[in-house]
Every structure is written in structure tokens, then in C-alpha cells.
Amino acid sequence: MRLLWTALAVLIGAEICYPLTAGWVRAGLVIATVLLGGAMSIGHAALTRGGRAGLALVAVAVGGGLLVEAVGVATGFPFGRYGYTHALGPTVLGVPVVVPVAWAWMAWPAWLAAGVLTTRRRWRVPVAGFGLAAWDLFLDPQMVAAGYWAWTGRAGVPVTNYLGWLGVSLLMMAVLALAVPSTVDRRADAPMLALYLWTYYSSVLAHAVFLDLPASALWGGIAMGAVAVPVSVKLVR
Numbered sequence: 001m002r003l004l005w006t007a008l009a010v011l012i013g014a015e016i017c018y019p020l021t022a023g024w025v026r027a028g029l030v031i032a033t034v035l036l037g038g039a040m041s042i043g044h045a046a047l048t049r050g051g052r053a054g055l056a057l058v059a060v061a062v063g064g065g066l067l068v069e070a071v072g073v074a075t076g077f078p079f080g081r082y083g084y085t086h087a088l089g090p091t092v093l094g095v096p097v098v099v100p101v102a103w104a105w106m107a108w109p110a111w112l113a114a115g116v117l118t119t120r121r122r123w124r125v126p127v128a129g130f131g132l133a134a135w136d137l138f139l140d141p142q143m144v145a146a147g148y149w150a151w152t153g154r155a156g157v158p159v160t161n162y163l164g165w166l167g168v169s170l171l172m173m174a175v176l177a178l179a180v181p182s183t184v185d186r187r188a189d190a191p192m193l194a195l196y197l198w199t200y201y202s203s204v205l206a207h208a209v210f211l212d213l214p215a216s217a218l219w220g221g222i223a224m225g226a227v228a229v230p231v232s233v234k235l236v237r
Helices: 002-020 023-049 051-075 098-117 121-146 159-179 186-210 214-236
Strands: 082-084 149-151
Touching: 002 023, 002 186, 023 051, 023 098, 023 121, 023 186, 051 082, 051 098, 051 159, 098 121, 098 159, 098 186, 098 214, 121 149, 121 159, 121 186, 121 214, 186 214
Parallel strands: none
Antiparallel strands: 082 149
């Protein structure tokens, strides 16, 4: 677990540097952060729930993320018409390699955070799916503003994107729930819970103060906060 806490500290340092940089340095920080976060989530799943859980996370989140992103880029379904720039490195099927890793990066912490609130699978799946989809209210505006991808015919992010994210996130969590144990171990899960909560609170602050994105700070703060804030309260208690 010490290695995971160290990795989290490095990730936090990289994210703190993000608004202080620009150009290729900022893009490099994004790539490094996603790869590190993805490795943390997959590694934690394997260490605490067994190798099968780690492989399931890779298959469902990374494999599923690549599939849905490739379909989205090619057809516009389910997110809307969009395309990636070359800023995020090598691509597969028109999708930067780091993008499906990002699905795994936050899917696992969202699953564990939902487990703090409920251990019943029928409720945990929608809570986790919503907790993952709500993150995109921060992610998409930030990445579009940075020029890493763009929507066809519009400057902002369409509502269809968020609805698509919700649908995909719910499906991912439903499949993941069939493949990984539903156990909850707050001590062992602490690094991942800290990652989820750090992502929420730091995103609100960064969007509101450093990135000049007040709308995403508000809506992301409300939506992701519906999961992150109760998790925070429950952990403190």
C-alpha cells in the first residue's frame, strides 16, 4: 500500500502543476497522470481483489473504453460528433491510447466509493455509474478548453455527451459488478478513495479559480459531489 500512496502523491503533484504549465509540457502531464492513475487502479484491483479483478478492470474499462470511443469517433454515437487532436500521443482507431486508460483510472475509484455508500449490488451499480459519469462534467470542459479534442460544429460540450457517458458508465459498472467481488475494505481501499475525493475537491477548486471554468466547477461540483460529499462524511464519521 505504501507504493500506492507514493504514486498518489506523485499524481497529485503532477495535477497541481497542470494549471501552471502550457503546451507540450501540459499535454505531457496529462498523459503521465492518466497512465499513473490507470496503473494505480488496475494494480490496486489486482492486489486487493485478485488477478481476475485486475484483468476484469482492464477488459471492461480499458477494452470497453477503447471500443466505445472508437465507435464514438467513427459514428458520433453515443456521445455526439467529436474528434481528437494529436496532442495526447499515439492513437488506435482514432483514439489516443491514454483515453481508454482514463476510463479505468476513474472507474475503479468510483466503484469503491459507491461501496462506501452501499454494498447492495443493485444500488452500487447506479451509484458507481453516476459517480464515474459525473467526473466528465469536469473532464470534458477542461480537455476541450485545452484543445485535446473538439466537438463538430460547436465550441462547447453537448448534452448528448453527458448522457452518453452516463449510459456507458452504468453499463461498465453493471459488467464490472459481475466480475469483481463486492467486498468493502476501507483500510485497503483508502488510497483509491483518497484519489476519488482528491479528484473531486481539486477539480472544483481548479475549475473555479485556476482554469477559468466556473460553469463546470458548479455543475461538476453538484453532480460528482452527490457521491463524493456523502462518501467524505461517512469516512469522517
